[in-house]
Amino acid sequence: MFYKDKNILNILFEAIPEGVIIVDENQIIVAANHPSEKMFGYKKGELTNNHLNCLIPKKFHVEHASHFQTFLNGNGSRQIDNHSNLTGVKKSNKKFPVEIGLNPFKIENKKYVLALIIDISARKENERRIDFINSELEKKVNQRTADLHNTITQLKVLNLNFKKEIKKRIAAENKLKESLKKEIELNELKSKFLTMVSHEFKTPLSGILTSSMLLNKYQLTEEQSKREKHIKTISNKAQYLNAILNDFISIEKLEANNINYKFTNFNLSTVINDVVYNANMLLKEGQHIKFPNNIDEFIVTQDEKYLKIALSNVLNNAIKYSPENSTITIEVTQNNSNIEFKISDNGIGIPENDQKFIFNRYFRAENVLNIPGTGIGLNIVKVHIENLGGNLSFNSKINEGSTFIISLPNKL
Missing domain, CATH: 3.30.565.10 (Histidine kinase-like ATPase, C-terminal domain)
Incomplete structure (x- = not known):
């Protein structure tokens, strides 16, 4: 049949840029266009009358025969699947990836299958390259992420150390300020203390000295009352000084916890x-x-x-x-x-x-x-x-x- 309208069939085959192969129910290739012959490395007309297995890797021959019969008896078509991993074999036995769309049909009660074949080697190579680039990019991203994480960790450590250092410096400054404050207070306290001691001791001592001097003037018996007055003054002033000294002694004992x-x-x-x-x-x-x-x-x-x-x-x-x-x-x-x-x-x-x-x-x-x-x-x-x-x-x-x-x- 195919030979009766050979000119028409050749025109149609050559007009399709993809490879086209037609096989009968016995998987014998009855027609193949030039793109398919070129794809598999055959000369013009060399594929015709060959078994389809010549284009399929040997390890898939048995499995493919079963799938072919199931497909042929099903009377359904199979669209090209971008996600299927199909492999073709060139005449030189070199394998390459392909995509295949199948469409069964009948002529004069004989079953045939038309296979539309696309060589996707270039696409697979691009995908491989893209996968490689993505893999390398992912590695770089992971490395950069790890580096960034490490940098962040180091920054956190530095920040923590910096905060600790700041805290130490603030504590030291506060301690210094407190010491300075205490020093100022101590100096003020010393100044007040010296002023107070000078005043509190000077006045009674002056009274004691004056009364002592006046006592010498009162020698007569009738001046006894005046003598007693100055003696009382001396006694009172001495008691006052004694009380002050006792207070100072008490402070010393309290500070020494004694x-x-x-x-x-x-x-x-x-x-x-x-x-x-x-x-x-x-x-x-x-x-x-x-x-x-x-x-x-x-x-x-x-x-x-x-x-x-x-x-x-x-x-x-x-x-x-x-x-x-x-x-x-x-x-x-x-x-x-x-x-x-x-x-x-x-x-x-x-x-x-x-x-x-x-x-x-x-x-x-x-x-x-x-x-x-x-x-x-x-x-x-x-x-x-x-x-x-x-x-x-x-x-x-x-x-x-x-x-x-x-x-x-x-x-x-």
Whole structure:
């Protein structure tokens, strides 16, 4: 049949740029166009009457025969599949990738299959190159990503170290600033201390020296009262200096943590009476101390010595900063766990702006700068009271007076 219309068939075959092969039901090639012959490396007409296996790798011959019969009996076409991996064999036995579209048809009750074949070697090579380029690119990306990750890690480490270094520098600067601040405060404290010591020692010593000189002038018996007056002045000034020295010794012991507190049981009335008795010698004209007389049954377990020191200091301050003809009041309350002392006066009071500094060592409120004092008594009292497990507090109003409260655990 194909030979009757040979001219028409040749024209059609040669007009198709892809390879075209027609096989019969026995897989015999009955027609092949020039592009297909060139594709497989055959001369013109050399493929005709050859078995289709000459174009298929040997290892697929058996499998292909089964697929061919199944396809032929199915009467369906198969479009070219870009994703199929088909291989053709050239006359030189060189294998190359192809894409094949199949279309079965009948002529005079005979079955044939038309195969449209495309050599995709160039495409596969391009794909291989693209895959290689992509692979190399992916490697470079991975390497760059790893390098970037490594750089980021190094930067994080550097940043962390930088932050640590900054933190250390800030800490060092803060420490230096704190040291400088303490140095400035210490210098100011030394200056205040020297000024205070100079004033507080100079005035009593001057009084002692003057009274000593005047004593020599009063030799007569009838001048005994004048002698006693100067002797009392000398005694009072000496006691004042002794008190200042005792305060300095107390500070040194406190700073060296060289104080051993001794807790004993004692009657509170004995302590109050001693404190009031000693304070009476300091009273101004018309001043008096009001204290409870119903505490004979109060038994306290505390350090008796330092309780006396604390009460005496606060009471003496009340006398010093209160006017003549005024009353200083001592109140005492006790329960199973605590004992509390309130010492109140109607004196000059503490300015509100100065109250937060009142327990600072060497600090003196602005309204007492012309009154003798060291500014260390309340600081010492507060430290002793806190060491004994208690608390020292106060409330005060300028020109109305102050109340100092000593609260201590009663170690029954």
